[in-house]
Amino acid sequence: MQQSQCGADLQLQQFISQNLSLPNDDEKAIAKMHIHKIVMDARFGQGSCLRMQEEEIASQGDAGAPSSARDSAQSREM
Numbered sequence: 001m002q003q004s005q006c007g008a009d010l011q012l013q014q015f016i017s018q019n020l021s022l023p024n025d026d027e028k029a030i031a032k033m034h035i036h037k038i039v040m041d042a043r044f045g046q047g048s049c050l051r052m053q054e055e056e057i058a059s060q061g062d063a064g065a066p067s068s069a070r071d072s073a074q075s076r077e078m
Contacts, residue, residue, distance in 0.1 A: 020028065040049040 023031065037049040041047065
């Protein structure tokens with residue numbers, strides 16, 4: 001069984017390698033992002049990649065807000 005699994009894995013790797021030469025750089029970047037999302041969800045649980053993206057967007061939004069807006073938001077949290 002292990003040898004057949006290795007053969008299947010090798011076939012998948014060859015298939016991916018052959019097909020990655022076809023798309024342009026933009027399509028490759030998008031495919032890489034999708035693969036990264038799948039791996040993160042498989043490793044850390046479904047939706048983990050989306051939660052990380054939402055947290056990053058929220059932290060960027062806080063960093064981009066005027067200091068008075070950040071200060072008032074922090075004082076409301078206390």
